[in-house]
Amino acid sequence: MTNGDYYQLLKLLAPEWTVVGTVLAILFADLQFWRNRSVAWRSAGAASILSLGFAAAAGLLIWKRAVTADLLGGTLVLSPTSQYVKLALLGLAIVTAWLCTEGEFTKHVGEFVALIALATAGMMFLVSTENLLMVFVALELVSLSLYVMTAFNKRSPRSAEAALKYFLFGGMAAAFTLFGFSFLYGLTGSIHLPTIAAKISWHAGDPLTLVAIVLVVAGFGFKIAAVPFHLWAPDAYEGAPAPAAAFIASGSKVASFFVLGKLLSVGLPGVGGSGAWKAFSPGWLAVVAILATASMIFGNLAALAQSSLRRLLAYSAIAHAGYALLAIIGGSQPALLYYAITYAVTSVGIFGVVAVVENRTGNEDIAGLAGLRERSFLLSVALSVFVLSLAGVPPLAGFFGKFYAFAAAAKLGSSLGYWWLVALALGASCVSLFYYLQVLKQVWVAPVPEGQGKVAGGWVVSILLALLALAVLVTGAAPELLIRFLK
Amino acid sequence: MLAWTIYISFAAAAAMFLLKPDSRQGARVLALVAALAGLAVGLAGALQHAGGGLVTIQKYPWVPTVGAEYYLAADGISLTLVILTGLAAVVGILFSWNVELRTREFFAFYLALIGGVYGVFLSFDLLLLFVFYEIAIVPKYFLIAIWGSTRREYAAMKLALYSFIGSAMVLAGLVAAYVVSGAQTFNLVELAKYPFPASFQNWAFPLVFVGFAILAGLWPFHTWAPTGHSAAPTAASMLLAGVVMKLGAYGCLRVAMTLFPEGLATWRNAIAALAVVGIVYGALVSLTQRDFKFVIGYSSVSHMGFVLLGLMTLSTIGLSGAVLQMFSHGVIAGLLFGVVGRMVYDREHTRDLDELQGRRLSRTMPFAAVTFVVAGLASMGLPGFSGFVAELKVLIGAWQTFPKLAVIAGVGIVLGVAYTLRAVQKAFFSGDQEDVPGAVHGGHAHGESAITLPEKIGAVVLIATTVLIGLYPKLLLDWIVPSFASPLFDGLRKGGLL
Numbered sequence: 001m002t003n004g005d006y007y008q009l010l011k012l013l014a015p016e017w018t019v020v021g022t023v024l025a026i027l028f029a030d031l032q033f034w035r036n037r038s039v040a041w042r043s044a045g046a047a048s049i050l051s052l053g054f055a056a057a058a059g060l061l062i063w064k065r066a067v068t069a070d071l072l073g074g075t076l077v078l079s080p081t082s083q084y085v086k087l088a089l090l091g092l093a094i095v096t097a098w099l100c101t102e103g104e105f106t107k108h109v110g111e112f113v114a115l116i117a118l119a120t121a122g123m124m125f126l127v128s129t130e131n132l133l134m135v136f137v138a139l140e141l142v143s144l145s146l147y148v149m150t151a152f153n154k155r156s157p158r159s160a161e162a163a164l165k166y167f168l169f170g171g172m173a174a175a176f177t178l179f180g181f182s183f184l185y186g187l188t189g190s191i192h193l194p195t196i197a198a199k200i201s202w203h204a205g206d207p208l209t210l211v212a213i214v215l216v217v218a219g220f221g222f223k224i225a226a227v228p229f230h231l232w233a234p235d236a237y238e239g240a241p242a243p244a245a246a247f248i249a250s251g252s253k254v255a256s257f258f259v260l261g262k263l264l265s266v267g268l269p270g271v272g273g274s275g276a277w278k279a280f281s282p283g284w285l286a287v288v289a290i291l292a293t294a295s296m297i298f299g300n301l302a303a304l305a306q307s308s309l310r311r312l313l314a315y316s317a318i319a320h321a322g323y324a325l326l327a328i329i330g331g332s333q334p335a336l337l338y339y340a341i342t343y344a345v346t347s348v349g350i351f352g353v354v355a356v357v358e359n360r361t362g363n364e365d366i367a368g369l370a371g372l373r374e375r376s377f378l379l380s381v382a383l384s385v386f387v388l389s390l391a392g393v394p395p396l397a398g399f400f401g402k403f404y405a406f407a408a409a410a411k412l413g414s415s416l417g418y419w420w421l422v423a424l425a426l427g428a429s430c431v432s433l434f435y436y437l438q439v440l441k442q443v444w445v446a447p448v449p450e451g452q453g454k455v456a457g458g459w460v461v462s463i464l465l466a467l468l469a470l471a472v473l474v475t476g477a478a479p480e481l482l483i484r485f486l487k
Numbered sequence: 488m489l490a491w492t493i494y495i496s497f498a499a500a501a502a503m504f505l506l507k508p509d510s511r512q513g514a515r516v517l518a519l520v521a522a523l524a525g526l527a528v529g530l531a532g533a534l535q536h537a538g539g540g541l542v543t544i545q546k547y548p549w550v551p552t553v554g555a556e557y558y559l560a561a562d563g564i565s566l567t568l569v570i571l572t573g574l575a576a577v578v579g580i581l582f583s584w585n586v587e588l589r590t591r592e593f594f595a596f597y598l599a600l601i602g603g604v605y606g607v608f609l610s611f612d613l614l615l616l617f618v619f620y621e622i623a624i625v626p627k628y629f630l631i632a633i634w635g636s637t638r639r640e641y642a643a644m645k646l647a648l649y650s651f652i653g654s655a656m657v658l659a660g661l662v663a664a665y666v667v668s669g670a671q672t673f674n675l676v677e678l679a680k681y682p683f684p685a686s687f688q689n690w691a692f693p694l695v696f697v698g699f700a701i702l703a704g705l706w707p708f709h710t711w712a713p714t715g716h717s718a719a720p721t722a723a724s725m726l727l728a729g730v731v732m733k734l735g736a737y738g739c740l741r742v743a744m745t746l747f748p749e750g751l752a753t754w755r756n757a758i759a760a761l762a763v764v765g766i767v768y769g770a771l772v773s774l775t776q777r778d779f780k781f782v783i784g785y786s787s788v789s790h791m792g793f794v795l796l797g798l799m800t801l802s803t804i805g806l807s808g809a810v811l812q813m814f815s816h817g818v819i820a821g822l823l824f825g826v827v828g829r830m831v832y833d834r835e836h837t838r839d840l841d842e843l844q845g846r847r848l849s850r851t852m853p854f855a856a857v858t859f860v861v862a863g864l865a866s867m868g869l870p871g872f873s874g875f876v877a878e879l880k881v882l883i884g885a886w887q888t889f890p891k892l893a894v895i896a897g898v899g900i901v902l903g904v905a906y907t908l909r910a911v912q913k914a915f916f917s918g919d920q921e922d923v924p925g926a927v928h929g930g931h932a933h934g935e936s937a938i939t940l941p942e943k944i945g946a947v948v949l950i951a952t953t954v955l956i957g958l959y960p961k962l963l964l965d966w967i968v969p970s971f972a973s974p975l976f977d978g979l980r981k982g983g984l985l
Binding site: 399 | 548617618622624628633651658665
């Protein structure tokens with residue numbers, strides 16, 4: 001390793017440095033200048049700094065979008081795809097930061113926004129490495145930031161409970177992941193994914209390999225809230241401050257899916273086994289197929305019974321984790337990323353609407369949306385776009401995401417592959433339409449409750465929500481606009 | 488040019504929200520203008536493409552990654568149904584001139600539905616067709632759930648779920664066909680050339696066919712239809728029966744039958760049997776209904792049975808009869824629902840035949856009575872109306888292939904006469920209004936307004952259409968029959984099926 005390498009590293013990491021610098025700038029400005037300002041002022045200020053800093057980082061990413069690099073034995077691996085994924089993460093973080101201006105859940109809003117930025121930094125490192133240790137460290141940076149963000153509403157016992165559950169499950173999952181990594185290292189003598197890939201196939205039938213696979217998948221199953229590692233999700237979604245829940249549901253999902261996909265397809269290609277009908281053989285494909293099955297069935301059925309909007313979203317997120325796993329099984333990275341990114345945009349948008357509505361009405365139930373059409377046309381239309389996209393109705397992004405993922409899973413060479421999983425996923429989508437329509441029924445059909453005035457978010461949030469809805473529509477109607485960046 | 492039918496409808500739906508929330512008249516006029524424009528474009532385009540061959544309208548790469556194209560085209564079958572859609576859209580708006588509740592949104596959903604329907608009839612890329620097919624589901628839900636009547640939320644959800652389940656089956660079949668063909672294309676014309684293995688066709692065909700046929704009211708998957716039709720507001724019932732059920736039948740013919748001819752050969756008898764059960768069952772159930780709209784709803788199931796039976800005959804005469812029956816039933820069912828939903832229900836506030844009995848509506852609303860009698864005659868299949876030609880052709884086709892089933896289907900026609908006459912008699916011609924105590928009909932005496940001009944225009948247009956096609960079916964058959972010569976149906980011909 002020469003000094004030249006370090007200089008190269010510094011240069012390539014410019015976007016990450018910018019993000020970390022933004023963290024410090026937010027903390028500094030909030031502590032030094034804004035102590036005596038109102039919370040609303042400080043949250044808008046912090047979000048503005050974050051937006052500026054992230055815009056600069058995004059500019060650097062776009063400038064260096066064609067870069068490919070592999071430094072320090074896979075510690076930093078850059079490709080155009082990873083750059084675009086980072087762009088998406090920055091965008092999601094900006095929206096999340098502005099959601100902090102809706103509702104005062106804390107006085108220390110500068111720190112909260114700084115944590116968003118810190119988590120983003122973690123995600124950016126997470127998507128640009130092929131080194132197990134680096135994956136773990138980045139994952140912990142993300143997780144710790146998110147735990148704290150979940151707990152940030154100190155006045156709410158539910159926030160504390162949610163954070164504790166999230167933290168305990170998360171700690172356990174991290175331990176599993178690390179344990180699994182240690183087995184992989186023990187089997188192959190390497191923490192570099194391509195090296196592992198080259199050597200792991202010698203141990204294809206080895207029970208130890210299977211243990212390692214199960215442990216690793218379990219750890220990431222927690223991050224993406226796949227059954228049976230989903231137990232934290234409903235509580236975290238319900239108790240966390242809206243921006244924290246939004247970021248858990250969006251940025252964290254994108255990064256985790258990207259890494260899980262890479263880990264399995266780059267790091268463990270030789271030990272996939274199979275989950276095809278009547279041809280089960282042990283390996284990660286079989287494990288992931290089981291996880292996807294359980295998530296789609298359980299998530300959708302449990303969502304049917306929810307009356308709280310946020311819990312409904314949590315169970316719907318579990319179901320969607322199942323659908324996205326189909327893209328991993330199909331081995332299609334563009335399908336996975338298309339799904340994860342459009343899903344994240346949709347989720348952050350829904351949480352935006354939820355934040356505004358809860359902030360103005362204090363009602364967290366689905367019934368609290370009653371008559372939203374009269375109270376805010378923009379929010380109603382945006383929410384409808386997001387919810388219908390989750391339901392998979394074309395021409396919205398959720399439809400093409402599902403189609404792309406399902407088509408990938410259905411194709412195994414030139415014959416039908418995981419058709420049983422695709423059939424199940426399609427059936428599950430039909431079930432999901434029922435509860436998504438329950439939400440829209442409140443918005444468009446239910447009578448307007450008396451004595452309820454207009455609902456409106458701040459203008460920045462309103463514009464962002466409109467843009468997100470537009471993005472869901474455009475990427476759904478013309479998927480190629482997004483896909484061409486993900487190949 | 489025909490593509491503008493789609494764009495105009497969607498643009499007008501979006502433009503509704505530029506109007507002031509309370510501008511009812513503006514919304515009506517905008518909707519009517521858009522629908523008329525759609526119909527005009529449809530007619531003009533149809534005349535341009537006279538001959539019935541397959542004409543490409545627009546073809547661009549859409550999602551090259553998966554090989555999907557934005558491919559709009561038309562043949563005689565599409566043209567027939569596009570014109571039907573235009574007609575139904577215009578008349579539906581005329582019959583919903585009195586919608587006062589959230590008028591703007593009503594017409595926005597209405598036009599979005601129309602746009603989706605046009606899209607289905609003009610798409611020759613399967614993914615695109617599927618997208619339009621699904622776009623049509625959501626507006627249906629809201630039209631019924633917001634503006635509907637009896638058990639509207641239940642009926643709306645039932646309809647939405649049935650549609651969604653059907654489309655999920657279709658999607659499963661399409662993805663499977665896409666993967667198995669390995670052709671990286673959704674172009675229907677290309678895929679229809681691919682010889683899918685017989686074992687594959689044997690399960691893919693019923694999947695796709697039944698998926699579409701759910702929407703066409705195939706027995707035993709028809710139960711959404713009567714509840715949906717009755718709960719829907721008048722214009723939506725007219726569209727549901729008039730056009731949406733045709734989406735299903737169209738999908739069966741256009742997609743399932745052309746892609747999987749060998750699967751069709753395997754399942755043909757079973758589906759023909761189901762179709763005939765639908766004909767007789769729908770008629771019998773219709774005979775016992777008290778709710779006027781349920782009578783028409785079940786009659787739709789019965790008439791759509793003829794469409795499906797016609798498809799299964801696999802002879803040019805039967806197939807063209809089926810397509811003609813789609814058109815004919817679209818017009819007649821629209822008319823029947825218009826009379827029942829708008830003219831009778833909106834004024835009498837009941838659809839219960841036992842309650843209507845005794846009001847002798849033929850006196851208070853002669854126009855409605857005359858219209859319904861004419862529509863009823865058309866529905867029975869009286870010569871001179873379009874229904875006669877269509878059902879006759881289907882029966883002739885069926886006679887050649889399924890003689891026994893043809894006889895049973897003939898019984899269905901007789902039953903059709905029975906339930907129609909029963910409804911006519913109960914609703915319009917029984918009791919004597921003078922004898923009824925004032926307290927009973929005092930309720931409707933003040934609310935009863937004369938049949939309005941838009942209703943009259945709408946009714947006359949539909950009656951004129953059914954008579955025109957009844958007297959001169961060649962107008963449509965000249966488009967429909969040559970369509971079966973297109974390469975799309977080569978698979979059927981090769982199998983000796985057509």
